Amino acid sequence: MSRSHEPIFWGLFGAGGMxxxxxxxxxIVITGLLYPLGIIPAELLAYDRIFAFASSWWGALxxxxxxxxxxxLSLHRLYHCLHDFKxxxxxxxxxxxxxxxxxxxIASIVLxxxx
Amino acid sequence: MAEIMKMSILRYRPETDEKPVWxxxxxxxxxxxxxxxxxxxxxxxxxxxxxxxxxxxMAICGSCGMMVNGQPKLGCKAFLRDYAGGELKLEALANFPxxxxxxxxxxxxxxxxxxxxxxxITQEPRSLDDGCTTQTPKQMEQYKQFSMCxxxxxxYAACPQYGLDNKFTGPAALALIHRYNxxxxxxxxxxxxxxxNEEAGVWGCTFVxxxxxxxxxxxxxxxxxxxxxxxxxxDYVIQMFKPGE
Ligand code: SF4
Ligand code: FES
Numbered sequence: 001m002s003r004s005h006e007p008i009f010w011g012l013f014g015a016g017g018m019x020x021x022x023x024x025x026x027x028i029v030i031t032g033l034l035y036p037l038g039i040i041p042a043e044l045l046a047y048d049r050i051f052a053f054a055s056s057w058w059g060a061l062x063x064x065x066x067x068x069x070x071x072x073l074s075l076h077r078l079y080h081c082l083h084d085f086k087x088x089x090x091x092x093x094x095x096x097x098x099x100x101x102x103x104x105x106i107a108s109i110v111l112x113x114x115x
Numbered sequence: 116m117a118e119i120m121k122m123s124i125l126r127y128r129p130e131t132d133e134k135p136v137w138x139x140x141x142x143x144x145x146x147x148x149x150x151x152x153x154x155x156x157x158x159x160x161x162x163x164x165x166x167x168x169x170x171x172x173m174a175i176c177g178s179c180g181m182m183v184n185g186q187p188k189l190g191c192k193a194f195l196r197d198y199a200g201g202e203l204k205l206e207a208l209a210n211f212p213x214x215x216x217x218x219x220x221x222x223x224x225x226x227x228x229x230x231x232x233x234x235x236i237t238q239e240p241r242s243l244d245d246g247c248t249t250q251t252p253k254q255m256e257q258y259k260q261f262s263m264c265x266x267x268x269x270x271y272a273a274c275p276q277y278g279l280d281n282k283f284t285g286p287a288a289l290a291l292i293h294r295y296n297x298x299x300x301x302x303x304x305x306x307x308x309x310x311x312n313e314e315a316g317v318w319g320c321t322f323v324x325x326x327x328x329x330x331x332x333x334x335x336x337x338x339x340x341x342x343x344x345x346x347x348x349x350d351y352v353i354q355m356f357k358p359g360e
Contacts, residue, residue, distance in 0.1 A: 002313065003309075003351070003354070004313055004314040004318040004347075005351075007318075007344075007348035008351075010318070010348060083279065084279070086279065
């Protein structure tokens with residue numbers, strides 16, 4: 001009987017679920033509704049302001065949390081959906097799915113650090 | 116005055132039927148007629164060859180599980196009045212091999228229930244002289260709901276993951292692990308964790324939640340499994356710091 005390594009991915013999936021449920025909607029409302037409809041003034045989201053936000057350590061942290069955890073959430077969910085669609089994926093597919101999330105996580109960390 | 120219900124039943128008699136076939140019966144019913152009563156009427160008055168399981172007639176024994184219009188139900192706890200104006204289609208419990216008519220082969224389910232050590236385990240043997248083990252109502256509350264299972268198998272018929280891969284330990288057996296692990300009289304949690312930690316343990320569940328919807332006894336196996344995932348995740352972290360495991 002072998003122990004599953006699922007707890008790692010389930011943990012990331014859970015964290016992603018929290019972010020997707022609690023924080024992402026706020027981002028969507030701001031960037032998808034309030035900003036395009038002109039309800040909040042355009043200057044608030046001006047390039048230099050956003051750049052300053054992304055360059056601060058706390059801004060970078062927020063961006064990382066908002067980008068990375070939902071990635072793990074969605075790739076974990078998609079991976080399990082394959083099984084539900086009777087595509088019985090093996091370790092290779094698992095590696096591809098979690099690999100995407102992993103690569104994107106590393107890429108975001110690097111990009112955020114460069115900023 | 117009795118009304119008439121058209122009941123279609125998926126028949127399978129291995130000695131004559133190559134594959135299951137539908138057969139219909141017209142059954143008179145009133146406000147009190149359960150599906151199990153209706154099957155009794157068919158057997159006594161219309162067709163003695165029909166096979167189905169039952170015993171208690173009161174949602175205690177867990178033998179009369181079947182698919183009623185595609186939903187897993189206990190025949191003795193579902194009533195024709197709730198299907199008035201429609202038609203009833205009865206099939207053997209989904210996800211189990213059909214043995215005959217509405218009778219399924221439950222061996223895999225029973226083997227799973229037995230495999231997870233569903234009994235109180237103590238580190239030291241206890242004798243009668245030790246007296247009784249007391250428990251506060253609050254301690255009992257921790258597991259009582261999960262001890263109400265009657266092993267009817269409806270949750271396995273409802274679970275798409277068990278349907279896709281019957282290696283999955285499944286709702287009732289995982290709920291039973293939770294029931295014993297959370298009993299203050301029990302000390303067997305360490306022995307049972309390995310059943311939880313497996314891929315086929317709690318991690319075979321994707322939280323569809325249908326098991327808890329269909330359970331006739333309010334057991335909520337889905338909640339037990341989610342709590343099991345938390346336990347297993349904790350256990351995972353702890354074993355990382357324990358060398359040689
Ligand atoms: S948990 Fe509920 S549905 Fe599943 S076997 Fe027990 S009583 Fe039946
Ligand atoms: S006959 Fe016992 S549960 Fe239905």
